[in-house]
Amino acid sequence: MFEPSLYGGIEAGGTKFVCAVAAGPENIAGEARFGTQAPEDTLQQASNFFLPYVQSKQIRRIGLGSFGPVDLEPGSPTYGYITSTPKVEWQNTDIAGILRERLGLPVVMDTDVNAAALGEHIWGASRGVDPSLYLTVGTGIGGGLVKDGRPYHGLLSPEMGHLRIPHNRTADPFPGACPYHGDCLEGLAAGPAIEKRMGRRGETLAADDPFWGLEAEYLAHGLTNCILTLSPGIVILGGGVMRNMILLQNIRMKVQESLNGYVKHGRIMERIEEYIVPPMLGERSGVLGAIALAMAEDGELR
């Protein structure tokens, strides 16, 4: 007989699920990725991946970082549910409850971006820096903050993707693509906004296409607002759109210009390349963050 020493992690994304059994990035026993379909099918697929590890008693607990909006209010009757998502099939899905029941293990849940922020904070680019911000720019834009070693929560979870920023209408008559706010940050700068504006997907544009100057301007405005409110010690920029390194460099420059010396700290004024950085865990920030959520619950991260 031995005690289970591993954890199950799930990054439940709107387009794909990543599952892993691990106790850190150096210690991954198994991993699976699959597209997000209807909840019944996808949660079955996730359960099937974990079940052999569960049956051989290798897993202590499941960590779940989920797309949302999710209900994380303790005591709420729909705690652990995905609530009013635009993905109709997933509306009002008790994702944490279903997994708990299928696997017979406790499930610790947070948002996908909070999980990624925690993963990078424990093992990645923001290791040891507190508070640290993780922002993802892909199909949507979202942000998670780790403060005092834990994911930050308020009345609800922050929704940094929907910040109101100056819209450069002279250079960019595009009205914005957010169904709620039109030209909020996500409406101007997420993947679907790029595709709608340019008539083709962002990844098919040259890395130095002039469009990226506009994209950098909007993302720099959004980042500036996050820095002015949350004052993170480091900012990680992840997500598909951020794979363009010229864009990253351009954002750094524009954030410095935008703050214009007002936030006086060497990391911002002189070493911005250490302040705004890519993720270190690559495609695994989210799933390793989910593992970290589960380990933290057991006091394994102290």
Add this chain to the structure above:
Amino acid sequence: MFEPSLYGGIEAGGTKFVCAVAAGPENIAGEARFGTQAPEDTLQQASNFFLPYVQSKQIRRIGLGSFGPVDLEPGSPTYGYITSTPKVEWQNTDIAGILRERLGLPVVMDTDVNAAALGEHIWGASRGVDPSLYLTVGTGIGGGLVKDGRPYHGLLSPEMGHLRIPHNRTADPFPGACPYHGDCLEGLAAGPAIEKRMGRRGETLAADDPFWGLEAEYLAHGLTNCILTLSPGIVILGGGVMRNMILLQNIRMKVQESLNGYVKHGRIMERIEEYIVPPMLGERSGVLGAIALAMAEDGELR
């Protein structure tokens, strides 16, 4: 012989100082207000107010909420200094150190807005709500957040006054008055911006002057951005400009419009008049917050 049971509180503002000896809002032994002059004179005046209480051993500790920027980085050689303020005489003033030396008492320091946020959280409008945000709109715009019962700090203190927001150039060709950022929130909506744009001070405009619609629009954008990043459980709007109750009502409406049902919580969607509220301690949020800073240090607020 008796133990000192009171605390000294100082709200060090850019235009006035408020000093009090107290142990809460119901228990104020003495109070003084005076205009902010050169540091030497003003700190002498503050010391003179406290000295009788110090000599009779009534004060245990001094709390200080200061205008800034201030250096609050533990271990910094200029910890407790007012640093790069536009008020030239006050640049590089060791305000905490001078008071400590003059009064022979320990000094606990934070920003003026963090102190006000804490004062309202302990005794005022945001009592028991966590996280709670205090935003002041006056000569400048600044915000403080109380999270887990303590003022929030990051790499530095947040600088919410300088958020980048959409500038309504059609209705408002005014270029903005912030020396750092032009048309940031403070540059568009603080007292000096109103005066420069309208040719007269805001308090001389009728409470229903059409200008206030524009002011509400900008403040609602700023507030929306604070809500999307910090997710406060309540927002207190203080400062001279906010004495106009029609403006407050207009801001509530525009924040709801701006979030457009995206942040799904009853406090925002149905009970916004309980969510965006005026301060309850009135002109004393700051100085009582400074008292709270000192009491917290002694474990007197648990």
